[in-house]
Amino acid sequence: MSKSNFSRRGVLKTGAIAGAGLALPTYLRADAHAGFTNAPGDSEVILGFNVPQTGPYADEGADELRAYELAVEHLNGGGDGGMLNTFSSKVLDGTGILGREVKYVTGDTQTKSDAARASARSMIEKDGAIMITGGSSSGVAVAVQALCQEAGVIFMAGLTHSNDTTGKDKRANGFRHFFNSYMTGAALAPVLAANYGTDRKAYHLTADYNWGYTTEEAIRSSTEAMGWETVNAVKTPLTQTDFSSYIAPVLNSGADVLVLNHYGGNMVNSLTNAVQFGLRDAMANGHNFEIVVPLYSRLMARGAGANVKGIFGSTNWHWSLQDEGSKAFVQSFGTKYGFPPSQAAHTTYVQTLLYADAVTRAGSFNPCAVAEALEDYEFDGLGNGKTLYRGDDHQCFKDVLVVKGKENPENEFDLLEIVEVTPVDQVTYDPNHPQFQGGALGTCNPGA
């Protein structure tokens, strides 16, 4: 019979020490303790604002950042409360989120997908951001959304208009408040038909990237359904600055409408060139020649100056709206910064409030609980009327604004006038609509 050197007490002692040693690193990580990435402590919660601070959309990014700072101020009980006072949900009481003070870190997307992913990753891994939000480009939104899905944090998209963000590239951890290309087409086409008639021939100039393609597809499909014919659609490089070679043949192409599926600097330059080449004053097929800019941004419209006058487009929100939510936001933002907010500022402010509200209603920062609280959530009082965050694709459904460049602006902000508030039913589509097929939400990832 052999004698063992192990005693019961010794085994228990060794096991306890080894177990404590193995468990210590895990215990010290709060996220693992809570079961999801970057679980906040008891005193503060960190949000990550990922906006273009350099590059061509830096002004838009600066406006987003202003809105985020305002949202944080309101969530923490500062200022006049802004849209917290008009929001249909009343769970946010100015004490932060679930009693934690809201802090934030910022990243610079540079409007480049790789830079945006790097800054988002840094905010998640180094700064402990529990939610990432912002951006001014669909390419960036899709890239950062995929990263947040892998990392197990919620992504509340900023300004992204491509169908793909909540179409083929949708993710369970990603949510979009901004409208999309399909909605633009559905809202704009009836207004175009009413103003320009149904017997029209359109010529599309389309920015050669993801957003350009989905916008062209949406506008073509909606206008052709109204009886318009598309005579040509030409892709233009994203880096193009002078569009004269593309504009010059338009007048002699048989078309009587030019659709500029361009955004930002592309839109400013192509519209300026089109007006220079006399398209607004020309006649074709017995009609006045017309120009359409599907997606307007007030900040970008300012770059095109007087060239936007009388030109139809669409926008997610405009500071001149007279509902209580919009008025509260404009008052709050305008008092703090001295000028009215842009649509980019509005959507990012709203996204921050919606996230905070979802966490509070869920009673947890766990991304899966937050996602569940946002899915199929109906709310009001945030500037776009009654809105639904659809659970099938995490896209917000709300009224869409059709706008027109103002003929006699009274000041530098007074560039667009609202022509029609298109009701939400007119822009709602089936989740399996052909323009949105090809992807799946998948399942929520809490990370950790």
Added chain:
Amino acid sequence: MDQFILQILNGLDKGSAYALIALGLTLIFGTLGVVNFAHGALFMLGAFCAVTVSKLLSLSHKVVDDTRTDFLGNPMQVDVPYLHDWFGAATGDTIIDWAVPISIIFAIPVMVCIGFIMERGLIKHFYKRPHADQILVTFGLAIVIQEVIKYYYGANPIPTPAPSAFKGSFDFGVLIGFDVNAIIYPYWRLVYFFFSLVVIGAVFAFLQFTTFGMVVRAGMADRETVGLLGIDIDKRFTVMFGIAAAVAGLAGVMYVPINPPNYHMGMDFLVLSFVVVVVGGMGSLPGAVAAGFLLGILESFASTSWAVSNLPGINQVIIYLVAIIILLTRPRGLMGRKGVMEE
């Protein structure tokens, strides 16, 4: 045929900008031997001279208009330009309307000064350094300049329109017997083309018919010998740097009504202008001008829907393709001189 003429016209105005920038680049390279990657930034600075003059002329004071309210519901504060107070509304508006042409008077001395400061303050320290060092330091300088401009003027384009008299377009096709709307051409682009011809002509005349120009040309051909004759050629070359900066600046000033300027516009032109210089022949002024117009026209043809649909992407690469072909068949470029960049 009408499309052919239309694309040539388009190419001429685009080529005008390339030619003016490439002319300045070649002047600097031919005189100082410096590869100046900050030249695009000089073009951009010229454009922002026009923006600055436009803003200066529009300087206003606030007058409260009790009949209207602003976006916050307060009585509206209306901007009244000082020029209205000084000259009356009609004359004041006319002066503001002509801001871009007026900017030329402002831009010439400003750009010459910027050129002097750039050359004396930084670039002269890199004359004897390898071209790679020159490229790095001038490229860095260009980035600094554009970030400074972005800081003060923002990232968005700033609309700076042409005078009302030159807004819109005319039917060039009707003038030469084509149908209505066949060849429409904007007035300002025509102005830009003729302006560039005047500037190019003035630079050539200066070099060809003045004693100063003769010495500079002699210095470009044989710097050492001119120096041995007791002529301070460095001082003259510094002046030429200032003139090259002014040429780039003038190209920028007059370009702003074509496309609203932003801080990045210099970079958009820089690389293409270098290709123009190489195709024209390093150090050859006529080569730079000829290549500028040639490549502008080719780029215009490559951007037609016919070309893009038959050869996708041709509009992006045409200039580089032509550059490769020319450099394979004529390694010194179209009008390059033997010995330049060959040591």
